[in-house]
Amino acid sequence: MKSxxxxxxxxxxxxxxxxxxxxxxxxxxxxSDQDKANMEEQSPGAINELQKKAMxxxxxxxxxxxxxxxxxxxxxxxxxxxxxDRADAVDRAIQVIRNRVDFTGVTxxxxxxxxxxxIIVDLPGYTDADRAEDLIGQTAQLQFKxxxxxxxxxxxxxxxxxxxxxxxxxxxESTGEAETKAExxxxxxxxxxxxxxxxxxxxxxxxxxxxxxxxxEAEDNPLTQYLxxxxxxxxxxxxxxxxxxxxxDRRKIEQILKMxxxxxxxxxxxxxxxxxxxxxxxxxxxxxxxxxxxxxxxxGKFLENINLGKGQFQEHTVDFRLTGxxxxxxxxxxxxxxxxxLAIVIDDKVESAPIIASKIRNDGQxxxxxxxxxxxxxxxxxxxxxxxLPAPVEIIEKNVVGPTMGSDSIYxxxxxxxxxxxxxxxxxxxxxxxxxxxxDIALVFNLFFLLAVxxxxxxxxxxxxIAGIILTVGISVDANILIFERIRExxxxxxxxxxxxxxxxxxxxxxxxxxxxxxxxxxxxxxxxGSGPIKxxxxxxxxxxxLSLYTAVVITKTVFDLRKGxxxxxx
Amino acid sequence: MFRIIGDTNIDFxxxxxxxxxxxxxxxxxxLTAFVMIALDKANMGIDFAGGTMLQGNFDxxxxxxELRGAVTSGGFPEASIQRLEQHNVTNAFIxxxxxxxxxxxxxxxxxxxxxxxxxxxxAFHLDSQHIIGPAVGKTLRKDAxxxxxxxxxxxxxxxxxxxxxxxxxxxxxxxxHDVLAVLGVFFILNKEIxxxxxxxxxxxxxxxxxxxxxxxxxIRENLKKFRGKGEFVSTVNKSINEVLSRTIMTSLTTLIVxxxxxxxxxxxxxDFALALTIGILVGTYSSVFVASPIMVEWEARSxxxxx
Numbered sequence: 075m076k077s078x079x080x081x082x083x084x085x086x087x088x089x090x091x092x093x094x095x096x097x098x099x100x101x102x103x104x105x106s107d108q109d110k111a112n113m114e115e116q117s118p119g120a121i122n123e124l125q126k127k128a129m130x131x132x133x134x135x136x137x138x139x140x141x142x143x144x145x146x147x148x149x150x151x152x153x154x155x156x157x158x159d160r161a162d163a164v165d166r167a168i169q170v171i172r173n174r175v176d177f178t179g180v181t182x183x184x185x186x187x188x189x190x191x192x193i194i195v196d197l198p199g200y201t202d203a204d205r206a207e208d209l210i211g212q213t214a215q216l217q218f219k220x221x222x223x224x225x226x227x228x229x230x231x232x233x234x235x236x237x238x239x240x241x242x243x244x245x246x247e248s249t250g251e252a253e254t255k256a257e258x259x260x261x262x263x264x265x266x267x268x269x270x271x272x273x274x275x276x277x278x279x280x281x282x283x284x285x286x287x288x289x290x291e292a293e294d295n296p297l298t299q300y301l302x303x304x305x306x307x308x309x310x311x312x313x314x315x316x317x318x319x320x321x322x323d324r325r326k327i328e329q330i331l332k333m334x335x336x337x338x339x340x341x342x343x344x345x346x347x348x349x350x351x352x353x354x355x356x357x358x359x360x361x362x363x364x365x366x367x368x369x370x371x372x373x374g375k376f377l378e379n380i381n382l383g384k385g386q387f388q389e390h391t392v393d394f395r396l397t398g399x400x401x402x403x404x405x406x407x408x409x410x411x412x413x414x415x416l417a418i419v420i421d422d423k424v425e426s427a428p429i430i431a432s433k434i435r436n437d438g439q440x441x442x443x444x445x446x447x448x449x450x451x452x453x454x455x456x457x458x459x460x461x462x463l464p465a466p467v468e469i470i471e472k473n474v475v476g477p478t479m480g481s482d483s484i485y486x487x488x489x490x491x492x493x494x495x496x497x498x499x500x501x502x503x504x505x506x507x508x509x510x511x512x513x514d515i516a517l518v519f520n521l522f523f524l525l526a527v528x529x530x531x532x533x534x535x536x537x538x539x540i541a542g543i544i545l546t547v548g549i550s551v552d553a554n555i556l557i558f559e560r561i562r563e564x565x566x567x568x569x570x571x572x573x574x575x576x577x578x579x580x581x582x583x584x585x586x587x588x589x590x591x592x593x594x595x596x597x598x599x600x601x602x603x604g605s606g607p608i609k610x611x612x613x614x615x616x617x618x619x620x621l622s623l624y625t626a627v628v629i630t631k632t633v634f635d636l637r638k639g640x641x642x643x644x645x
Numbered sequence: 646m647f648r649i650i651g652d653t654n655i656d657f658x659x660x661x662x663x664x665x666x667x668x669x670x671x672x673x674x675x676l677t678a679f680v681m682i683a684l685d686k687a688n689m690g691i692d693f694a695g696g697t698m699l700q701g702n703f704d705x706x707x708x709x710x711e712l713r714g715a716v717t718s719g720g721f722p723e724a725s726i727q728r729l730e731q732h733n734v735t736n737a738f739i740x741x742x743x744x745x746x747x748x749x750x751x752x753x754x755x756x757x758x759x760x761x762x763x764x765x766x767x768a769f770h771l772d773s774q775h776i777i778g779p780a781v782g783k784t785l786r787k788d789a790x791x792x793x794x795x796x797x798x799x800x801x802x803x804x805x806x807x808x809x810x811x812x813x814x815x816x817x818x819x820x821x822h823d824v825l826a827v828l829g830v831f832f833i834l835n836k837e838i839x840x841x842x843x844x845x846x847x848x849x850x851x852x853x854x855x856x857x858x859x860x861x862x863x864i865r866e867n868l869k870k871f872r873g874k875g876e877f878v879s880t881v882n883k884s885i886n887e888v889l890s891r892t893i894m895t896s897l898t899t900l901i902v903x904x905x906x907x908x909x910x911x912x913x914x915x916d917f918a919l920a921l922t923i924g925i926l927v928g929t930y931s932s933v934f935v936a937s938p939i940m941v942e943w944e945a946r947s948x949x950x951x952x
Binding site for chain 2: 142189203469470472473474476478479481489494541545548555556559588596597599604605607608615
């Protein structure tokens with residue numbers, strides 16, 4: 075009787091604890107969308123608070139972005155650093171990314187280090203993968219640079235043109251020879267090539283007549299044929315080397331600029347820069363190519379009070395303020411270059427190159443380039459506020475779970491859990507009658523405790539985690555099956571009901587512990603070595619099986635012991 | 646009392662040579678699959694091999710053959726495309742390829758370009774994507790290997806401590822047998838081996854060992870009870886028969902929940918549930934026909950009482 079009292083007390087305490095652990099989750103899950111809206115209206119942020127206290131849903135269930143970044147240790151800024159300095163760089167990168175993520179307002183982000191050079195970023199509920207990638211992945215090194223003069227740039231471009239066209243001619247001749255050689259065995263190579271020539275001429279004439287740049291000219295201008303200078307709205311109308319390039323031609327230009335012969339031609343103090351994003355000119359998607367002076371005139375890290383603003387034509391801007399020596403330096407820079415463009419370069423891409431109208435000392439403006447949206451401006455504001463990454467990073471894993479897949483997974487998880495649970499409850503009742511019903515009660519306790527532990531420990535529920543819960547339902551009745559089969563055996567040997575029940579529990583206990591330990595070992599190994607979703611599975615399996623030791627053995631025994639004298643047993 | 650099976654007296658041990666033959670075949674199949682995985686010739690999931698997974702839906706119905714044709718001829722000859730049954734949208738598909746980058750473009754962008762070009766009138770809404778670089782795949786593979794190694798070592802040590810060395814070895818053989826059998830079946834069906842399948846295999850190892858432990862517990866108990874009275878073989882047979890109803894009931898309840906996941910759990914959990922379904926069937930068989938007969942054979946060759 076004494077042990078019976080203790081069992082009641084302990085179970086009672088566990089139930090109370092479970093209710094406390096599960097309370098917030100239960101509240102959140104039972105709220106309708108309307109309730110949530112009402113709640114948000116009455117006290118903003120209350121839902122967020124509740125969500126923080128409730129069981130966390132994995133990215134696979136609620137949707138979101140999971141990104142694994144690798145800090146590029148081979149980058150020039152990292153090579154030669156001591157291992158401590160490298161580790162420090164990774165830690166600083168994490169801090170910068172955390173700041174950026176905080177500005178986005180994502181609740182409960184996870185940003186952590188993995189191994190030596192990897193950073194995991196989880197953004198629950200955030201499904202705009204491209205934007206997340208931009209925000210997290212860009213180094214955001216902001217530099218101000220001056221543009222090369224139009225004349226110098228033209229000379230360089232002309233040199234590149236002549237070099238490339240010379241190379242191409244040589245190439246063409248050699249391949250042309252190869253072609254003629256290859257064609258020799260065919261029936262009449264001469265006729266074919268003559269036809270080709272005529273065709274080429276016709277096409278050439280045609281192009282020449284409709285367009286200024288014909289095939290002949292294009293061969294002489296492999297680079298400049300794609301470049302169309304655009305106007306900078308300066309007072310003096312001086313031309314500057316900024317060019318419009320059709321988006322489809324960008325690859326060709328990049329290939330030319332990558333050629334080693336071309337790289338040699340470009341002086342070390344000149345650099346080419348593409349616009350950050352495409353925009354539309356003459357109803358076509360275009361990029362802008364700038365010829366810049368390599369020298370960094372001013373660094374973005376001095377900017378303070380960064381905020382969104384509007385420019386004189388209502389375009390988006392990111393406004394900033396400068397103080398102290400930085401302000402003096404910026405004033406010198408802008409004062410000396412009035413009526414010249416100042417290129418705003420972020421990670422080697424040109425955001426824009428506005429003309430300096432007057433000397434700027436304290437309050438500056440970064441004009442967003444053509445085609446920029448308010449989101450682009452917001453993102454720039456965020457990365458400038460959060461600072462630049464100490465080293466470039468690359469994305470080595472990206473998992474985006476959209477709202478469709480997330481809600482479908484929840485639905486399927488719910489349906490399969492409920493169906494699985496119902497089937498097991500029914501089978502246990504059919505096979506073991508009232509005793510089966512007692513096992514069913516224990517099973518419900520088991521699930522309740524399991525969810526409470528998950529919520530209380532702040533564990534994350536994932537889709538494999540739901541599978542773990544369902545599996546727990548199947549496995550945890552095993553303890554009761556072992557006990558009941560044992561009781562049946564004892565009954566058959568002619569023992570009284572009471573003696574059979576006690577013997578059944580006694581004899582089955584060791585087997586139950588043995589069999590559960592093996593499952594616990596598996597769950598432990600999966601937890602240690604598993605990644606996100608697998609960890610979720612391991613956690614539910616571990617706690618489910620562990621808790622079933624109590625519910626299936628102690629709780630059922632407590633129910634059996636409620637009655638002292640048994641004449642018959644429904645089993 | 647409702648009983649599926651009454652008191653049985655089946656000579657399980659007598660059937661051991663037939664069982665060994667069948668199990669031998671399963672093990673050979675599994676080892677073949679294992680070697681193929683080691684040689685990188687098996688169908689590894691993108692989480693191990695690296696690659697790109699896209700999931701989205703079309704506005705209008707789309708013929709899966711047409712979609713497959715467009716993707717495979719667009720530079721992804723090994724692409725795997727599946728129709729997806731979702732409760733909230735229709736015409737949903739999953740596309741998996743082993744690439745993450747095509748030259749300097751992301752494979753995902755190339756794929757979307759191909760799909761949009763093929764079905765210009767039928768909007769495709771990208772919902773989810775998973776891109777795993779080869780380096781991450783390597784890490785996950787290494788972690789999976791460790792998880793398998795550690796959990797099997799742990800089980801072996803536990804069984805060795807609780808029973809004896811022989812029982813530990815026999816139980817481990819039976820467990821490996823089950824894992825290899827499922828791996829072999831997956832290989833034959835050309836099913837993808839991914840992280841969740843490995844998880845299922847480990848879970849299955851734990852489950853199968855549980856079954857074996859229950860039988861061993863009974864053998865030990867009966868050996869104590871009938872010390873000197875009976876032969877080892879008949880005691881083992883008796884023990885298996887005594888726990889048979891438990892073995893079947895537990896397998897049944899576990900199987901029922903797993904089949905529920907198989908049917909209702911959706912694409913994500915399908916292969917996981919399939920591996921467990923096959924595994925529970927094989928595991929139940931092996932705890933009866935493999936684990937104990939090995940002990941019997943061992944005992945026959947060098948008698949030494951089971952502790």
